[in-house]
Amino acid sequence: MIRNPILPGFNADPSICRVGEDYYIATSTFEWYPGVQIYHSRDLVNWTLIRRPLERKSQLDMRGNPDSCGVWAPCLSYADGLFWLVYTDVKRYDGNFKDAHNYIVTSPTIEGEWSDPAYANSSGFDPSLFHDDDGRKWFVNMQWNHRTESYGGAPKHPAFDGILLQEWDVEANALKGPITNIFPGSPLGLVEAPHLFKRNGWYYLTTAEGGTGYDHAVTMARSRTIDGQYELHPNTHLLTSKDNPEAVLQRSGHGQYVETPDGDVYHTHLCSRPLAPNRRSPLGRETGLQKCVWKEDDWLYLAQSGLVPDVDVPAPTDAEPAAKPERINYTFDGDTLPIDFQWLRTPEPDRIFSLTANPGRLRLIGRESIGSWFEQSLVARRQEHHRFRAETTVETFDPDTYQQACGLAHYYNRHKFHALVVTLHEKLGRVVTIFSCPGDFPHGRMQFPAGSGVAIPDGPVELSMEIRDNDLQFSWRSGGTNDWQPIGPTLDASVISDEGGRGEHGSFTGAFAGMFAFDTSGRAKSADFSRFSYEAIPG
Incomplete structure (x- = not known):
């Protein structure tokens, strides 16, 4: 079994990708240096921290960044013989503004040296890069609207002003073409953390909603064209613990889809394990992994049914969890x-x-x-x-x-x-x-x-x-x-x-x-x- 959380302790915003038989998860590091944690596994059960690629001043300098700023929500992918890592460096938290700058770095190997960053935009945080099957690349991020009553510590839905889509020009190392707001979010609000993938002619968009607290959720939508319109999942959310305060894994949301070589499907998500009586989470937001299934309606669902993530999840192989030293x-x-x-x-x-x-x-x-x-x-x-x-x-x-x-x-x-x-x-x-x-x-x-x-x-x-x-x-x-x-x-x-x-x-x-x-x-x-x-x- 996969035992959740698979990455205990502060490992938020998990982005997963598979290259052959190897799985990699990148997680946020915020103000901690070097930036972005990358873990490796071959069985989805045992994970090893192998790299923090943002290690030079030219890639990341967070001196003066407030607490809980810095590197938010990386996206890790593989295409054209390269690993691609997209990340935000957030320079402000309190007040109406965020000053969120988005970058892309690449490397032919996970453990090698990563490139200096190419600047993308600053319109919002949680960027992601999608490699379409026609060779084009698409950059998505949430758009931040500072003209609202939202401020650090008290997020409000109007500030999370939808998901933006724009094409990435590999030759120019820059964005190009029109900017399209493709998804306003569901009624839950606070839409962020977009990830795109494609299956059976559908473009699927997963986002996080509900904020980083106990209303957090993974929301799912789809469209026949990449620029929309996107229709919501029949349940709106793929997973959430917001209506189940007794669940072990709380604050569940913000994740990404992955397929095994044999066609099994899983979805990462962040989560926390709060302590009674104050419902506080010293371990922060951890990384979980849920087995999913496709149904006849071409929508993804949790394999255990319902929306609440499980602690124990069937693994794709018979791998045993490695003993960890006490x-x-x-x-x-x-x-x-x-x-x-x-x-x-x-x-x-x-x-x-x-x-x-x-x-x-x-x-x-x-x-x-x-x-x-x-x-x-x-x-x-x-x-x-x-x-x-x-x-x-x-x-x-x-x-x-x-x-x-x-x-x-x-x-x-x-x-x-x-x-x-x-x-x-x-x-x-x-x-x-x-x-x-x-x-x-x-x-x-x-x-x-x-x-x-x-x-x-x-x-x-x-x-x-x-x-x-x-x-x-x-x-x-x-x-x-x-x-x-x-x-x-x-x-x-x-x-x-x-x-x-x-x-x-x-x-x-x-x-x-x-x-x-x-x-x-x-x-x-x-x-x-x-x-x-x-x-x-x-x-």
């Missing part, structure tokens, strides 16, 4: 970060971390404060379980002012984080304490649950956090002792989630666990970390 111990012996880790926004990582300055250690170079939109030294990996433990060792850090700090963070964005911090106190000397920003929007005011903290000796210090559903407990130890010392109260881990703080549509990425350093004095004090571990807790 604990992953990361060291920093190589010259590149382990692939699970990312950082925020900047295409100049040499300014925020080094793996060669002190071989065997990850050196974080203190730059701007935790939560900065420009140059923040935070290296982190996704939270993939509702219950987990993370540990790290700060091998070397000797602050000479309270403006210098490093440590271990449970991080979502500048308004939502908990951090176990090593810093300097004027009277206590070097201390370990807690910085917490539990969703205070728009001010981002920190709280200090452990006060001035606890004095610690010189030398290495180990830091840990244990999260069990909605609860987080920080601990520390030093001097090679075996006893972890809890510090501070139990914190609300659920606020480090999509719905925490400003609410359901306020942000839509996911929680991370990682290491950070900052030096707001501007003297770039560094901290060396010797290890990091992530361990799933059963239950």
